[in-house]
Amino acid sequence: xxxxxxxxxxxxxxxxxxxxxxxxxxxxxxxxxxxxxxxxxxxxxxxxxxxxxxxxxxxxxxxxxxxxxxxxxxxxxxxxxxxxxxxxxxxxxxxxxxxxxxxxxxxxxxxxxxxxxxxxxxxxxxxxxxxxxxxxxxxxxxxxxxxxxxxxxxxxxxxxxxxxxxxxxxxxxxxxxxxxxxxxxxxxxxxxxxxxxxxxxxxxxxxxxxxxxxxxxxxxxxxxxxxxxxxxxxxxxxxxxxxxxxxxx
Amino acid sequence: xxxxxxxxxxxxxxxxxxxxxxxxxxxxxxxxxxxxxxxxxxxxxxxxxxxxxxxxxxxxxxxxxxxxxxxxxxxxxxxxxxxxxxxxxxxxxxxxxxxxxxxxxxxxxxxxxxxxxxxxxxxxxxxxxxxxxxxxxxxxxxxxxxxxxxxxxxxxxxxxxxxxxxxxxxxxxxxxxxxxxxxxxxxxxxxxxxxxxxxxxxxxxxxxxxxxxxxxxxxxxxxxxxxxxxxxxxxxxxxxxxxxxxxxxxxxxxxxxxxxxxxxxxxxxxxxxxxxxxxxxxxxxxxxxxxxxxxxxxxxxxxxxxxxxx
Numbered sequence: 339x340x341x342x343x344x345x346x347x348x349x350x351x352x353x354x355x356x357x358x359x360x361x362x363x364x365x366x367x368x369x370x371x372x373x374x375x376x377x378x379x380x381x382x383x384x385x386x387x388x389x390x391x392x393x394x395x396x397x398x399x400x401x402x403x404x405x406x407x408x409x410x411x412x413x414x415x416x417x418x419x420x421x422x423x424x425x426x427x428x429x430x431x432x433x434x435x436x437x438x439x440x441x442x443x444x445x446x447x448x449x450x451x452x453x454x455x456x457x458x459x460x461x462x463x464x465x466x467x468x469x470x471x472x473x474x475x476x477x478x479x480x481x482x483x484x485x486x487x488x489x490x491x492x493x494x495x496x497x498x499x500x501x502x503x504x505x506x507x508x509x510x511x512x513x514x515x516x517x518x519x520x521x522x523x524x525x526x527x528x529x530x531x532x533x534x535x536x537x538x539x540x541x542x543x544x545x546x547x548x549x550x551x552x553x554x555x556x557x558x559x560x561x562x563x564x565x566x567x568x569x570x571x572x573x574x575x576x577x578x579x580x581x582x583x584x585x586x587x
Numbered sequence: 588x589x590x591x592x593x594x595x596x597x598x599x600x601x602x603x604x605x606x607x608x609x610x611x612x613x614x615x616x617x618x619x620x621x622x623x624x625x626x627x628x629x630x631x632x633x634x635x636x637x638x639x640x641x642x643x644x645x646x647x648x649x650x651x652x653x654x655x656x657x658x659x660x661x662x663x664x665x666x667x668x669x670x671x672x673x674x675x676x677x678x679x680x681x682x683x684x685x686x687x688x689x690x691x692x693x694x695x696x697x698x699x700x701x702x703x704x705x706x707x708x709x710x711x712x713x714x715x716x717x718x719x720x721x722x723x724x725x726x727x728x729x730x731x732x733x734x735x736x737x738x739x740x741x742x743x744x745x746x747x748x749x750x751x752x753x754x755x756x757x758x759x760x761x762x763x764x765x766x767x768x769x770x771x772x773x774x775x776x777x778x779x780x781x782x783x784x785x786x787x788x789x790x791x792x793x794x795x796x797x798x799x800x801x802x803x804x805x806x807x808x809x810x811x812x813x814x815x816x817x818x819x820x821x822x823x824x825x826x827x828x829x830x831x832x833x834x835x836x837x838x839x840x841x842x843x844x845x846x847x848x849x850x851x852x853x854x855x856x857x858x859x860x861x862x863x864x865x866x867x868x869x870x871x872x873x874x875x876x877x878x879x880x881x882x883x884x885x886x887x888x889x890x891x892x893x894x895x896x897x
Contacts, residue, residue, distance in 0.1 A: 342691045353679045434675035434736065437639045438692040439665040585643040587602075 339440055340448045347422065347452025357456065360414055365463055368407055372467045375399045396478045400468045401554045404485055407464055408492055408550055412525060415493060416517035418456065419500025420510040422449050423577075427508045436585075446577045450501055457493040461486065481556035488553030491566035495546065496521060498573035505580045521546070590617040592666075592744050592774045593638065598647035600633055600798075607633040608798035610647070617743070620770040622789035622806075623778035626889050630798040631778040632672055635748050638776070639669040651744055665694070668742040670750055674733025678722030682713055682732055685721055686739060693740035707735040712761060726753035734762065738769065745775045751784060763788050782882045796889050816850045817857055818842075822870025834859040846873075 351357040379398050386392040426432040435445050465486055471477045499520055504513040528545035542548050546569075549562040593615035600608045608630040615621050623631050636642040638649050640656045640663065649656045654663035677685055686704045695703050708714050711731040716724060721732055730753055737745055750766065751759050766788050769775055779785060785792055786806055794802040819830075822845065830839045830849060835856065839849045849860065857874065864871040 339692070339694070342688070346688055350677070350679065429675075429678070430671065430673040431675040431677055433641055433669070433671045433673075434689065435692070436641045437664060437667065437669040437671075438689075439661045439694060440692065441661065585641065 339444050340451060343435070343440075343445060343448025344451035344455060347449055348455040351418070351452075351456055356417065360418065361460060361463065364407075364410060364414065364460070367410065368403060368464060369467065371406055372399070372403055375403055394478060395471060395475055396468070396481045397555075399471070400477065400482070400485060403467070404464075404489065404554050405551075407489070408547060409525075411460075411493060412496065412521050412547075413518065415496040416500055416514040416521065419453060419497055419517060420504055420514035422453060422501055423505040423581075424507055424510045424513045428510075442578045442581050446501070446574055446581065450497060450574060453497045453501070454490075454494060457490065457497060461489045461493065464489070478556065484553050484556045484558050487558075488550055488562075491553075491563065491570075492546070492550045495566050495569040495573075498570040498577075502573040502577045502580065505577045591615070592617050592652050593776065594648075594650045595634075595638065596648045598634070598637060598649060599645050600630075600637055600642065601645045606798055608637075608795075611795075611798070611800060612647075613793060613800065613803070615744070615774045615776060617774055618770060618772065619791060620766065620775045620777060620789045622785035622792045623776060623795065624780065624782065624785060624792060624885060625778075625795040626780070629795050631795060632748055633798075634795070635669070635746050635776065635778060636671070639667060639671075639746055640664055641669075641671070665740075666743050668737035668740065668745045670733045670737040670745075670747045672748045674729050675736070676721045676729055676732050679720065681718050681720055682708070682724075683717045685732065686735060689736045690739050695740055703739055703741075707739045710738065710765060711735040712758075727755060727758050730754060731758070731762070734765070738773075741773075743773055745769060745773050747775065747777045749779055750777065751779065751781065782885060794885060794888055802884070802888055816848055816876075817860075818873065818875040819847045819849050819860065819871065820873035821845050821847070821864065822872060823868065825869055829863075830860070833863055836860065 376399055379395060382398070423432070426435070465482070468477060468482055468485070496517075500513070500517040503517045503520065504510075506516075507513050524544065524546040526545075528542040528548055530541065543565070549565050552559055552562055591614045595614065596612050598608060598611040599606070611630075611634060613621075623634070625631050633642065637644050638651070638656070640660055643657065651663040652666040654666065656663045677688075680688070683704065686707060687700060690700050690703050691697075708717060711734050713728070713731055713735060716728060721729060724732070730750065734747065734750055737747065747766070751762050754762060763784060766775060766777065770788070770790070777785075777789065789806050791805045792803070793800050824845065825847075827839060827841055827847070830836060830847060835851050835858070837850045837852045839847050841847055849857070851857065861871065861874070863869070
């Protein structure tokens with residue numbers, strides 16, 4: 339049942355040009371950045387060779403690329419998640435799901451998985467760039483895997499937050515803007531920690547990109563994984579509760 | 588197992604402080620078509636939303652084929668097909684895709700998918716538009732897709748909220764005969780404010796006003812058992828008492844010059860009136876039978892209570 343909804347959700351994304359345009363724009367911009375980074379790497383390479391334990395191509399090309407990708411996607415993901423529930427509410431098609439023999443959990447999980455399929459497509463296309471490095475050199479495979487999983491977890495939490503905010507309103511624009519606001523807040527929340535002595539660790543633990551950074555560097559820490567999984571789970575539960583609550587209003 | 592498919596008991600629903608329906612109770616037997624009538628805002632749609640599980644009741648219980656809608660929503664909803672006021676169709680999907688999706692949502696096995704889709708397309712007259720996008724179809728066709736969606740899993744209970752809105756007269760007749768034929772095997776609850784539709788399709792009528800059932804009867808009884816009246820026009824002035832003294836006359840009222848409305852007791856006929864008119868040379872020149880239609884009843888009920896409320 340979850341799978342039926344997920345497939346419909348995934349397919350519906352490609353029925354509008356939005357998904358195609360997003361994939362194309364992101365791929366173009368990041369492709370250009372990838373080439374720039376690679377060029378810089380060639381300039382630096384002669385000096386790096388003389389260093390012992392020097393950073394490799396993964397650290398100098400891929401990690402910065404994915405940092406930029408994370409920030410671009412922070413701005414783009416709200417556009418993808420905004421329609422998920424808000425559009426169904428506006429078009430009154432949510433009634434179809436509500437009167438089908440489905441639990442609210444199945445509906446929400448179906449929606450989430452459908453969008454995650456899109457995220458997997460998106461991240462896999464981005465990963466083609468680092469994989470192309472195998473043609474000429476040997477990047478750090480373990481690090482690449484950590485980066486891949488890190489991106490999926492990061493975008494998964496973006497999706498869960500977007501899904502929840504989409505369930506709060508009928509208006510897609512409001513859903514998109516509020517999702518963007520929450521994501522931005524979660525990004526900059528630890529900026530203040532430089533001037534604060536206490537509370538520092540709490541704020542930087544909350545920061546969504548802080549956890550991503552360590553995964554980009556190839557550090558696979560359970561506390562980071564737990565952070566993302568809790569965030570995803572939390573917002574999915576909130577979404578289920580929100581939809582349940584609306585039947586009572 | 589009893590043959591009561593829908594059991595609604597003491598159902599109330601509040602929107603904040605506004606009471607949309609209060610203490611509704613009724614039941615629906617297998618193979619019965621129940622018509623829900625009421626003026627706008629009477630609570631028809633709310634009742635249907637609650638029965639279909641889209642809204643939670645504030646008070647009371649709904650059970651469908653023995654499954655409580657709150658305690659066993661999945662089993663209850665499996666027994667139910669629901670067409671809301673606005674057909675819940677995806678404008679960006681084709682009719683075939685959409686119906687397939689609905690079938691899967693209702694747990695129809697993949698092996699029976701194509702047959703189920705073909706069957707409802709044939710029932711609802713959608714054979715020619717299978718590959719077209721729903722968004723490009725006319726309102727009438729979208730409405731048919733909505734009906735197809737509600738019956739695709741062959742549910743024992745079908746709830747249709749104003750199913751014939753936006754249909755042309757021919758489609759209208761087709762949908763009515765479809766509803767009639769559904770009534771043979773399924774139980775149907777139908778809301779509408781087109782009164783002739785109720786008389787044509789329903790076995791039983793419930794008129795609801797301000798969230799309360801104010802009238803409930805079978806349409807057969809409605810068509811037969813009501814007192815009949817005649818409009819009588821006489822050339823010679825006649826006293827009201829003289830009319831009242833005639834056999835079979837229940838009561839009468841004087842209208843404008845020389846005209847009366849005479850009400851007969853059930854199963855009586857105007858024989859005595861005509862006889863007396865001929866014998867006493869009243870100059871009877873008009874005798875028009877008036878049948879109390881559902882429309883009169885509807886207007887009488889909804890209006891009289893409205894003015895009483897004021």
